Amino acid sequence: MKLTRDQRSIIKSPLDGKTFLSGPAGCGKTTAGVGRLRALLTSGLPADSVLILTPQRTLQAPYERVLRGPETGPGGTVTLATVGGLARRMCDLFWPLAAEAAGFAHPGQPPVFLTLETAQYYMARIVRPLLDDGFFESVTIDRNRLYSQILDNLNKAAAVGFPHTEIGPRLDSAWYGDPAQRRVYADAQECATRFRQYCLEHNLLDFSLQLDIFWNLLWRAPECRGYLTRQYRHLIYDNVEEDIPVAHDFVMDWLREFQSALIIFDEDAGYRRFLGADPESALRLADLCETHAELTESFVASPEIQSLEIAFTEKILPRSPTPPLPLSSSLNALAFPPSETPTRFYPQMLDWVAGEIQRLTAEENVPPSEIVVLAPYLSDTLRFSLTNRLEERGIPWRSHRPSRSLRDEPASHCLLTLAALAHPGWNVRPAKFDAAYALLFAIDGMDLVRAQLLAEIVYRQRDFRLSTFDEIRPEVQERITFVFGQRYDRLRAWIEAYRQQPAPDPLDHFLRRLFGEALSQKGFGFHRNPDAARTAASLVESIQKFRVAMEPALADFRSLGDFGSLEIGKEYLAMLQDGVIAAQYVEAWQMEETDAVLLAPAHTFLMMNRPAKIQFWLDAGSGGWWERLFQPLTQPYVLSRAWTQREPGTLWTDADEVAANQQTLARLVTGLLRRCGERVYLGLSDLGESGFEQRGPLLKAIWKMQMENRNTDEQA
Numbered sequence: 001m002k003l004t005r006d007q008r009s010i011i012k013s014p015l016d017g018k019t020f021l022s023g024p025a026g027c028g029k030t031t032a033g034v035g036r037l038r039a040l041l042t043s044g045l046p047a048d049s050v051l052i053l054t055p056q057r058t059l060q061a062p063y064e065r066v067l068r069g070p071e072t073g074p075g076g077t078v079t080l081a082t083v084g085g086l087a088r089r090m091c092d093l094f095w096p097l098a099a100e101a102a103g104f105a106h107p108g109q110p111p112v113f114l115t116l117e118t119a120q121y122y123m124a125r126i127v128r129p130l131l132d133d134g135f136f137e138s139v140t141i142d143r144n145r146l147y148s149q150i151l152d153n154l155n156k157a158a159a160v161g162f163p164h165t166e167i168g169p170r171l172d173s174a175w176y177g178d179p180a181q182r183r184v185y186a187d188a189q190e191c192a193t194r195f196r197q198y199c200l201e202h203n204l205l206d207f208s209l210q211l212d213i214f215w216n217l218l219w220r221a222p223e224c225r226g227y228l229t230r231q232y233r234h235l236i237y238d239n240v241e242e243d244i245p246v247a248h249d250f251v252m253d254w255l256r257e258f259q260s261a262l263i264i265f266d267e268d269a270g271y272r273r274f275l276g277a278d279p280e281s282a283l284r285l286a287d288l289c290e291t292h293a294e295l296t297e298s299f300v301a302s303p304e305i306q307s308l309e310i311a312f313t314e315k316i317l318p319r320s321p322t323p324p325l326p327l328s329s330s331l332n333a334l335a336f337p338p339s340e341t342p343t344r345f346y347p348q349m350l351d352w353v354a355g356e357i358q359r360l361t362a363e364e365n366v367p368p369s370e371i372v373v374l375a376p377y378l379s380d381t382l383r384f385s386l387t388n389r390l391e392e393r394g395i396p397w398r399s400h401r402p403s404r405s406l407r408d409e410p411a412s413h414c415l416l417t418l419a420a421l422a423h424p425g426w427n428v429r430p431a432k433f434d435a436a437y438a439l440l441f442a443i444d445g446m447d448l449v450r451a452q453l454l455a456e457i458v459y460r461q462r463d464f465r466l467s468t469f470d471e472i473r474p475e476v477q478e479r480i481t482f483v484f485g486q487r488y489d490r491l492r493a494w495i496e497a498y499r500q501q502p503a504p505d506p507l508d509h510f511l512r513r514l515f516g517e518a519l520s521q522k523g524f525g526f527h528r529n530p531d532a533a534r535t536a537a538s539l540v541e542s543i544q545k546f547r548v549a550m551e552p553a554l555a556d557f558r559s560l561g562d563f564g565s566l567e568i569g570k571e572y573l574a575m576l577q578d579g580v581i582a583a584q585y586v587e588a589w590q591m592e593e594t595d596a597v598l599l600a601p602a603h604t605f606l607m608m609n610r611p612a613k614i615q616f617w618l619d620a621g622s623g624g625w626w627e628r629l630f631q632p633l634t635q636p637y638v639l640s641r642a643w644t645q646r647e648p649g650t651l652w653t654d655a656d657e658v659a660a661n662q663q664t665l666a667r668l669v670t671g672l673l674r675r676c677g678e679r680v681y682l683g684l685s686d687l688g689e690s691g692f693e694q695r696g697p698l699l700k701a702i703w704k705m706q707m708e709n710r711n712t713d714e715q716a
Contacts, residue, residue, distance in 0.1 A: 007028055021033075027298055032262075032295070037236060050233075052237075084210065086228075091210050095111055105203070123147040146633065153188060154208035161245060164212075175652070236261075237285075241282045242270065248282055265285075265286070278641060305333050315704045331709055336682055349685035353373065354393060368397070368596050372605055374616065425504070429464070432452075432455050436448070443484055443525060454488060507568065530594060543569075613678045
């Protein structure tokens with residue numbers, strides 16, 4: 001790859017210096033970081049003396065590709081980690097130092113590390129009885145969202161660096177609306193306190209407790225600090241703007257110990273603010289670096305797209321110091337449905353989007369992987385409607401919705417329904433519709449009518465019986481077809497053979513076998529279906545982590561009468577029924593070799609940190625482009641470090657909300673355009689997905705640009 005002079009200068013910087021590199025997205029900062037890694041590896045340094053930090057694991061992919069290449073020499077392996085990952089490793093390694101000081105009831109026993117999913121499971125056990133006692137009476141959200149928001153409060157406290165006992169008071173002090181909301185904050189505080197106490201009693205470590213222990217105890221212990229500072233001498237810290245304040249505190253305290261460091265900062269970013277990202281905090285790292293470098297030239301966005309970015313920012317944030325620019329070249333990079341194409345209704349707009357994608361791939365030879373379809377939220381309805389249209393046109397696609405519960409994915413629904421059928425001892429009886437839906441997905445080419453007919457005949461819900469296809473009347477066999485009947489019999493035979501085993505496998509082992517021996521074979525739904533395979537991999541990983549988190553504690557729990565005759569697989573199914581939000585699985589983010597159109601929420605695409613030539617923005621009139629999700633139990637701005645530095649008792653007003661939403665929209669649009677190569681297609685319809693007219697701020701900004709351009713043309 002051809003590098004610029006500035007990039008080469010950063011890559012070849014001295015091995016005893018520290019550099020703070022900043023610039024907008026698409027200007028080659030990560031490329032410089034990857035080049036710096038190569039330079040370190042080829043300089044003769046031990047590879048295990050190099051530490052690469054990122055805010056989340058998915059951002060490590062460019063560095064992982066280098067480490068799989070020939071540059072890696074002798075001397076161990078480069079460590080790729082997040083600060084949270086380091087905290088977990090240190091809690092595991094130095095557990096005897098921290099266990100008693102942190103207040104764990106059983107310091108002599110090993111810790112049990114919780115994922116987001118297993119933490120929600122334990123939170124549910126604590127909160128369910130409290131709901132019956134009247135907690136959160138005025139809150140009307142799904143229980144899984146309630147559990148996740150309480151955990152989010154704990155994570156915010158650890159990420160910002162204040163005691164978890166102050167969550168409720170901080171939220172309460174900034175509230176000025178309905179007094180009933182104060183009771184909600186008090187209930188959230190009580191649940192958080194009880195959850196933390198439960199973790200201490202049972203040696204459970206969620207993310208917030210791992211971070212607390214690492215930052216407040218282990219990092220201050222000479223043994224732990226000495227271990228890290230002796231091990232790692234060279235640091236590359238990428239996307240620092242997306243990390244949490246405590247991570248910045250930690251790196252600032254450690255930075256003077258490194259021999260060399262490259263800190264990479266993405267300007268106008270901070271897309272993970274709702275998870276605690278703090279770009280202002282990240283800028284403090286610049287003060288500790290001798291060299292400040294900046295890259296400004298975009299390798300991604302065309303001049304028209306760059307002009308469009310400036311124009312959008314000026315319209316969204318009118319007080320921006322950027323002077324107005326001629327809009328004719330900017331609007332050339334925007335594409336709208338032509339006037340002769342009917343797009344009053346939402347399905348008509350989707351028809352236009354699918355048709356335009358087909359034209360781009362067929363006539364302009366745009367690879368499907370260079371096309372992304374983005375929306376503020378990717379609902380099941382939108383995903384189903386658009387993917388059907390793409391499949392009819394023979395266009396490959398894939399979607400990514402990281403916060404979506406695993407139970408809502410068709411592939412995992414199929415796998416778990418078949419798991420329940422294969423384990424009658426669980427006494428989990430899938431409904432006939434669930435069985436039909438599982439057959440629909442499991443048997444390649446099956447349609448819903450035949451799947452429902454087959455399930456109605458062969459499945460007996462009372463005794464879990466699955467009859468053979470031969471037992472069906474001949475005229476009905478012909479309706480279902482013998483091809484589908486043969487495939488059903490093969491699947492049924494596999495399940496019956498498994499039922500005859502002396503003892504059942506752990507659920508994750510069972511699903512591996514089911515996938516490998518049956519569903520991935522030719523004629524079944526997972527064969528040549530990468531999206532389903534990724535979902536299956538995420539599900540297996542989720543179950544495995546759930547089992548690992550549960551097994552060490554079972555003896556203790558059973559002695560307390562908490563679980564009785566617990567079946568981990570059955571418990572996992574019950575947990576999914578609560579709709580727990582999925583943890584992050586790296587497989588779902590890996591798509592470099594997938595030549596398919598991507599469908600994703602806009603913020604998810606930004607955190608993938610990848611460019612695309614063509615972007616489709618759907619629902620441009622939706623308020624979802626700028627307003628944050630309704631979160632009655634938490635408030636990301638009030639629990640941020642910037643807010644804690646304000647005067648005590650400062651209220652969060654409507655003016656604060658509007659200003660924050662404007663900044664969010666400007667940041668979102670800027671981030672998308674800096675990752676767009678050539679063109680943005682706006683999916684506009686008079687009526688939105690819900691059937692109502694929408695006039696959101698993004699659409700108003702587009703109108704302003706069009707009117708200004710029209711006035712300019714008339715004056716000319």
